[in-house]
Amino acid sequence: MKRIAIDMDEVISAFSSKCLQLFNAEYQTEYTPQHLQGKLLVELDPRFESKVNCYLAQESFFLELEVMEGSQETIRKLMEQYDVFIVTAAMEFPASLAPKYKWLKKHFPFLNEKNFVFCGDKSIILADYLIDDTPSNLDTFTGKRILYTAPHNISETKYNRLNNWEEIEEYFLSELVVN
Amino acid sequence: MKRIAIDMDEVISAFSSKCLQLFNAEYQTEYTPQHLQGKLLVELDPRFESKVNCYLAQESFFLELEVMEGSQETIRKLMEQYDVFIVTAAMEFPASLAPKYKWLKKHFPFLNEKNFVFCGDKSIILADYLIDDTPSNLDTFTGKRILYTAPHNISETKYNRLNNWEEIEEYFLSELVVN
Numbered sequence: 001m002k003r004i005a006i007d008m009d010e011v012i013s014a015f016s017s018k019c020l021q022l023f024n025a026e027y028q029t030e031y032t033p034q035h036l037q038g039k040l041l042v043e044l045d046p047r048f049e050s051k052v053n054c055y056l057a058q059e060s061f062f063l064e065l066e067v068m069e070g071s072q073e074t075i076r077k078l079m080e081q082y083d084v085f086i087v088t089a090a091m092e093f094p095a096s097l098a099p100k101y102k103w104l105k106k107h108f109p110f111l112n113e114k115n116f117v118f119c120g121d122k123s124i125i126l127a128d129y130l131i132d133d134t135p136s137n138l139d140t141f142t143g144k145r146i147l148y149t150a151p152h153n154i155s156e157t158k159y160n161r162l163n164n165w166e167e168i169e170e171y172f173l174s175e176l177v178v179n
Numbered sequence: 180m181k182r183i184a185i186d187m188d189e190v191i192s193a194f195s196s197k198c199l200q201l202f203n204a205e206y207q208t209e210y211t212p213q214h215l216q217g218k219l220l221v222e223l224d225p226r227f228e229s230k231v232n233c234y235l236a237q238e239s240f241f242l243e244l245e246v247m248e249g250s251q252e253t254i255r256k257l258m259e260q261y262d263v264f265i266v267t268a269a270m271e272f273p274a275s276l277a278p279k280y281k282w283l284k285k286h287f288p289f290l291n292e293k294n295f296v297f298c299g300d301k302s303i304i305l306a307d308y309l310i311d312d313t314p315s316n317l318d319t320f321t322g323k324r325i326l327y328t329a330p331h332n333i334s335e336t337k338y339n340r341l342n343n344w345e346e347i348e349e350y351f352l353s354e355l356v357v358n
Contacts, residue, residue, distance in 0.1 A: 003303075005303070085300075085303055087303075090297075091280070091292040091293055091295050092292070092293070094277065094280045094281075094292070097276040097277055097280060097297070098273065098276055098277055101270070101273045101276060102273075112299070113270040113271070113273070113299055114270055114271070114298075114299030114300045115299060115300060116270050116298070116299060117296065117297070117298040117299075117303055118269075118276070118296070118297040118298070119293075119295070119296040119297070119298075120291070120292055120293030120294060120295060120296075121264075121293045121294060123305070124182075124184070124264055124266075124296055124304060124305055124306065125303060125304075125305060126302070126303055126304060126305035126321065127303065142305065
């Protein structure tokens with residue numbers, strides 16, 4: 001069975017939406033994901049620089065993230081044909097370790113926790129595919145690289161891009177035919 | 180730079196010694212690592228079956244583990260010539276995630292946390308070497324496999340075995356000459 005490694009933040013969990021929501025509540029701004037297109041949070045508003053670390057240091061931040069639309073259904077289907085791992089960079093924010101685990105068990109109870117990987121540098125990952133929104137994680141990956149569209153990466157042209165979980169499902173069904 | 184993945188429990192942290200210590204205190208037994216030779220804890224005393232999970236569920240268990248003799252000095256030296264990652268199976272005991280991170284930062288402050296990997300199934304690890312006391316973790320590894328001697332694995336003959344951190348240092352120095 002081919003193995004797919006799937007990132008968490010911005011791929012299965014709505015990371016930047018939560019940042020915008022907390023920031024809007026604090027500063028009475030009205031930023032939406034549309035304002036973020038092609039930008040990092042800090043490029044949208046420099047006040048994010050000091051705030052994001054505060055948000056991420058709170059256990060509740062990761063626990064309360066919304067699930068990306070379609071990810072649960074598609075991952076459940078992919079598991080019939082592929083070995084699915086969740087691979088997330090968690091070491092920069094150790095407060096995220098426990099809530100990320102709890103979030104996965106809550107929203108993806110059909111995944112075996114043995115297939116969770118909390119790491120820092122994803123070049124340690126051995127898999128056939130990596131779906132990630134961060135180009136630098138794809139740079140060092142040895143398998144097939146799939147850039148999952150997020151506001152910050154819309155100008156990136158180096159990788160095969162998929163825009164939503166419907167496209168991911170189609171892609172992996174077609175890969176079954178090819179292989 | 181070649182990459183070495185190093186297990187935690189029973190390789191850099193004295194896992195079974197701590198289990199024996201807690202058990203001895205509770206049941207007034209006098210088990211030592213010598214009693215454990217060739218056995219799992221539960222084969223030494225069936226009462227371990229129910230106790231070990233209780234021990235591991237406590238955050239303090241992982242925080243208080245002793246450091247394996249020589250591991251700090253040797254890892255510091257290896258880092259001059261190799262890319263060192265710590266790879267530990269933590270997902271079965273999610274209560275271990277935070278204390279394992281804290282323990283590593285306390286006892287191995289010279290390691291970058293980006294090189295920590297908390298996982299379940301180690302077949303996801305891409306490295307040139309894996310040092311591990313658990314044969315099943317070595318079974319699925321694609322690089323060079325090194326069995327680190329622990330009481331439970333002394334009858335295992337399948338893998339290149341190293342008995343202590345002095346031997347690890349010698350082995351990796353000689354690998355530099357070979358490569």
